Amino acid sequence: MRGKKFGDLALDGGIYLILIALGLITLLPFANVLSKSVSVEWAIVSGKVGIFPVGFQLDTMQFVITSEQFLRSLFNSVLIVVIGTVASLLITALTAYPLSKRELPGMGIVIVLFIFTMMFNGGIVPNYLLIRQLGLIDDLGALIWPALISVFNLLIIKSYFESLPPSLEESAKIEGARNYTILFRIILPLSGPVLATIGLFYAVYYWNDYFNPMLYINSMSLKPLQLYLQDIVINADTSSALNGSTDNLMNVPPEGVRSATVIASTIPIVLVYPFLQKYFNKGVLIGSVKG
């Protein structure tokens, strides 16, 4: 009896160890870039930097995070993420709420129209022409307004709303609440987990988006962080036929600078996750409907 228990324990321990080791392996590339960002350049290009830094120094990191262009890009990205996420959540929730009311006439068709846009779109050039007609070229708005509603996220919120017990609304109506009051005072406060999840989706989307800024943003002062990062990282790829110009070869930023830029632009979004964690833990309908 005892022996068996011990065997189980050992097995569990072994599995845990293996899984932890596997989990740590996924951190290796990150650790490598991190240690490159704080190592001296000659050690990096000599292949001496692995998981641990060689010749620890913070000058590269300081150079990167105090450069004017980096700070401006970071500011732009934060602005886009904050405005974009808040606006997207609001508009998506406002759209999802009526769509969750199956009994309203024509809702089925409206949903199909939304889904249609998931599968078909106009393509790059028509989109560009549209954005230009709207006067949004070289404007941060071009990165936010067209992306306000992601239909996928809309459907998730919609089905969450549908899962809320109808008795909540009924009792609110009996108390004399109007539709807006019901949405903002009852439905949304109960939707913390889904809003946090979708909010995170939106925030990550806005943060990671480099393609739209590449198309619509021309001024350096309006470039978000991902575009800045892409320019730096691609630039270093001297073997790429894209930029076969020798003057580019002579102006390649050092590997250390690139690593530091990657780290500096990853950390802010990683920091967001712990802050949203508490919403995921809370139960869905704590104490709203009894019985």
Added chain:
Amino acid sequence: MRKSSRFVIAMVMASLMVMLLAACSSNNNGENASGAASPAGSAVSSEAGSPAASPEDKPSLKRLGVWQDQDYNAYPVAKMLEEKTGYKVQYDMLPQDWTEKLNLLMASGESYDLVSMFSDMALYSDYAQKGALIDLTPLIDQYGPNIKAAISQQSIDALKVDGKLYAIPTSVTYDINSSILIRTDWLEKVGLQMPTTTDELVAVLKAFKEKDPGGNGDQNVALTGKGDQAMFDNIVGAFGMPNTWNEVDGQLVPRLMDPAYKDYVAFVADLYKQGLLDREYVANKDATAKEKFNSGKAGAIIVHWADIPTISDALTKNVPDAKFAFVPALKGPAGKAGFSSNAGFDRLTIIPKASKHPEDAIKWINASLEPETFKNLAIGEEGKHYTAENDAYTPILPAFNDERNLANNFMSGADEQSYPLYWQARVRKNPVMFEAFDTLNNKQPDEVKIQNVLGLAPYMQQYSKSNQQLEAMVTDYTVKLIAGAEDLSGLEAFQAKYKAAGEEASAKEVNDWYANK
């Protein structure tokens, strides 16, 4: 209820599809119509151009340039050019990953007056053939005396598409890219001279391997390379194939079809077999190969001279008394030697059809090519940005770096006579790099600089279409031969496959042009 709503959905979907298709086709019509209308439009405007040429009437121009890490508009060169040319220019730039955005801007008819891009001949020819660009010949005749003086007829001919010129080029500024970089302190230690023939090279590499002058033990590598490079510069020239296509009996022949291909492969495969070429050569990436040389574990590597500053910094930190130099042209068994010598263009400047001021764009380019202005643009002011001694221009740092380092991005065409000399000031920013550059480009005799004639060939459809794929095939196959995964007995079969994959059509096209050059 359910059934009927499904039917409604189907109807809505169908009608939306129809609308979408209609929108697409009307879009196409629109493009065709504008394409047909614009040649007439440009003809009218170039006629109207001459009376409007009063000096006061200078519109503001919009110029799109390649990516750089600083704002064009705030860079000192922008102000200098505005003063000298009298034109106010608003500069935009492409992202680093530029082709997609440029295609988008061209397709949507964004009204840039000038677009300066890297020399992508396929893209350029595509724009020209689709009627997206303005024919520059009449404009240059009328407004471009400096442009005419700066650009050679040879370059103009190479850029003609269907007999018309649509771009002003910045030609390449130097001949030779890369060679074998060798540790000269290792040479001293093993008591050998700088190799001058392929046999001597083998002897040197053998000594590197056996005597281990770097004290690296079993990590010692004589010559390292990367797995995506099958043709080793300098060595491949010693077998008479410095370029991707070389002349054999008056015809241009790609390396794989070259009679010398077998000899070259046998030579390099032998290096590999003897362990003189890095055992991990096939798996090496560019960075791994450099790491081996930088850390002092490899005695020789093939690199571009622009890589020298990084290599030099790292190597001297790892091995303080390390010295290195490029190996000059090696003589092969048949007495041949040579490097591929660059020909063609670094940048192209085009004027899109959508430009609102094509004449002024040409006038601006012309003004920027006025010799004094151009010199100021290229290297700045004497005493402030550079010092001159005969024809050697040395940059004054940091003024040159701060105010002229990115100046080449502002050029729309360059003087083919003077610019290569001005340009060397950029290489002189780093003395170690300049020494390496000088060995390859200024100290090598002219007969080993074998021009890559295809660099100046006009756009050739078959060649452009299949060239990249064919090159990849050859690299892949050659690496396998070198590493012993394939055998030379299969060469004929592979050559047949290669011909069928597009070489035959390309070779006909290339040689039709070459015969009438």
